[in-house]
Amino acid sequence: MAHAEGPQHSILPKSDMARAEKHQQHPISVYLWIWGLLFVISMFSYLVDYLQFQGYLRWSLIIVFMLLKAGLIVAIFMHMAWERLALVYAILVPTSALLILIGLMSLEGDYTFQTRGTYFSPSPEVVKHK
Amino acid sequence: MTNSGVLAPAEGLQGVVADWSSDQLAFKKVPWGKAMMWIFLLSDTFIFTIFLISYMTVRMSTEVPWPSTTELFALTIGGHHVPLLLIAIMTFILISSSGTMAMAVKFGYEKNKKITAILLVVTALFGATFVGMQAFEWTKLIVVDGIRPWGNHLGASQFGATFFMITGFHGFHVSVGVIFLLIVARKVWRGDLDHERPGFLTGRKGNYEMVEIMGLYWHFVDLVWVFIFAFFYLW
Numbered sequence: 001m002a003h004a005e006g007p008q009h010s011i012l013p014k015s016d017m018a019r020a021e022k023h024q025q026h027p028i029s030v031y032l033w034i035w036g037l038l039f040v041i042s043m044f045s046y047l048v049d050y051l052q053f054q055g056y057l058r059w060s061l062i063i064v065f066m067l068l069k070a071g072l073i074v075a076i077f078m079h080m081a082w083e084r085l086a087l088v089y090a091i092l093v094p095t096s097a098l099l100i101l102i103g104l105m106s107l108e109g110d111y112t113f114q115t116r117g118t119y120f121s122p123s124p125e126v127v128k129h130k
Numbered sequence: 131m132t133n134s135g136v137l138a139p140a141e142g143l144q145g146v147v148a149d150w151s152s153d154q155l156a157f158k159k160v161p162w163g164k165a166m167m168w169i170f171l172l173s174d175t176f177i178f179t180i181f182l183i184s185y186m187t188v189r190m191s192t193e194v195p196w197p198s199t200t201e202l203f204a205l206t207i208g209g210h211h212v213p214l215l216l217i218a219i220m221t222f223i224l225i226s227s228s229g230t231m232a233m234a235v236k237f238g239y240e241k242n243k244k245i246t247a248i249l250l251v252v253t254a255l256f257g258a259t260f261v262g263m264q265a266f267e268w269t270k271l272i273v274v275d276g277i278r279p280w281g282n283h284l285g286a287s288q289f290g291a292t293f294f295m296i297t298g299f300h301g302f303h304v305s306v307g308v309i310f311l312l313i314v315a316r317k318v319w320r321g322d323l324d325h326e327r328p329g330f331l332t333g334r335k336g337n338y339e340m341v342e343i344m345g346l347y348w349h350f351v352d353l354v355w356v357f358i359f360a361f362f363y364l365w
Contacts, residue, residue: 023239024342031236035229042225046218049200049364059365066360070353077232077349079342085142086149087157087165091172098179105183109190116193 024079034076041065041072161339164346171350174303178354181296182361188288197284199363202275203267217363220263221355224304227256228352231345238341243318246341250315253348257308264301268294293362300358303351314344 045065048058075081080088139158140148150156157165189196205215234249271277271293279294281287317323317336326335 023339024235025239026236028233028236031229031232035225035232038225038228039222042218042221045360045364046214046221049214052200062360062364066356069356073228073349073353073356077228077352078346084139084149084157084159085146087160087168089146090157091168094172095175095179098176098183101179102183102186105187106190109187112187112191113193116191 024082026079026082030076034072038069038072041069045069161343163334163339163343167343167346171346174350174354178296178299178357181292181299182357185292185296185362188292189286192286192288194286196286197277197282197289199365202271202284203363214363216263216267217359220260220267221359223256223260223263224352224355227253227260228349230256231348235342235345238318238323238338241324241338243321243324247315247319250311250318250341250344254308254311254315257304257311257348257351261301261304261308264297264304268297296358296362300351300354303354307348307351310344310347314340 042065045062048061048065053061080091139145149158152158199217200213203215203217204211204213206212207215230249230253234246234253237249238246276283277290277293279290282290317327317329318341320327322329322336323338323340324336326337328335
């Protein structure tokens with residue numbers, strides 16, 4: 001059942017193969033630091049709610065802490081910082097296309113909200129709120 | 131690389147072009163399984179993002195006020211009412227499991243069988259705790275607060291639908307991850323990866339790359355929770 005290897009094994013001699021698949025080896029302090037950092041950032045994002053920040057301050061803090069955490073997990077824990085760009089782009093470029101969908105759907109959501117306010121409003125106050 | 135007659139792969143943008151235009155193998159220097167796990171995670175990213183975008187759309191378009199997650203997920207401990215505490219604890223548990231997972235990968239490549247297996251089991255325990263707390267959260271929401279997928283008395287009826295869908299799908303991922311973690315831990319403990327013993331399902335030879343591939347999946351589950359925490363619970 002040794003057929004399940006990748007197709008690459010036939011191309012290069014054994015010695016090159018061994019070099020081609022370098023394992024990710026990083027000192028344990030890297031992981032411990034990132035672990036601690038994730039704890040601290042999570043604490044901060046919890047504090048945003050605990051201290052009841054509101055408005056733009058709340059939204060921007062939530063987004064910043066979220067992106068920081070996501071970046072650290074992907075870059076360090078998932079080792080993406082050390083991968084070749086061909087793999088990095090294969091993952092990140094399609095993902096960034098989702099930003100367009102977010103933009104489109106927020107337009108759509110806003111439009112639906114205004115339509116409901118105009119035509120299906122339960123009471124006059126809701127219309128005045130806009 | 132001087133004696134083998136093989137050129138060192140190009141770096142930077144030129145490397146991207148060279149890798150993608152080369153014969154047969156676009157993802158160089160990574161094990162095949164790892165590249166494929168990344169591709170799977172990419173598709174999973176799309177699924178979760180589409181769930182979150184649907185949530186954004188219905189939340190933006192409803193005129194009924196959204197239930198306050200701060201109050202809904204509060205816990206009362208020793209007479210103190212702490213908002214959103216349950217979710218904060220779940221977040222810290224999942225982050226802890228990510229830390230132990232990352233170290234399991236490291237010790238795996240050092241062929242330290244015992245510590246790798248222990249760390250994997252600890253990760254699985256954190257994961258199981260997370261799922262347990264989620265079961266508690268769901269029970270409270272359904273039984274005490276009367277939230278249903280089709281409506282609730284606290285506000286917008288879309289709340290229940292998106293909540294159960296998104297956290298349910300994430301909890302399912304965690305549960306599957308716990309099972310996989312236990313399977314990989316057993317493989318490590320028995321020495322399957324040292325002796326390249328074929329797996330029972332695919333017949334692939336065991337090696338320590340499996341631990342890293344398992345780790346990619348587990349970190350992804352944590353990653354998704356970061357976004358759910360921010361958009362669903364904090365927003």
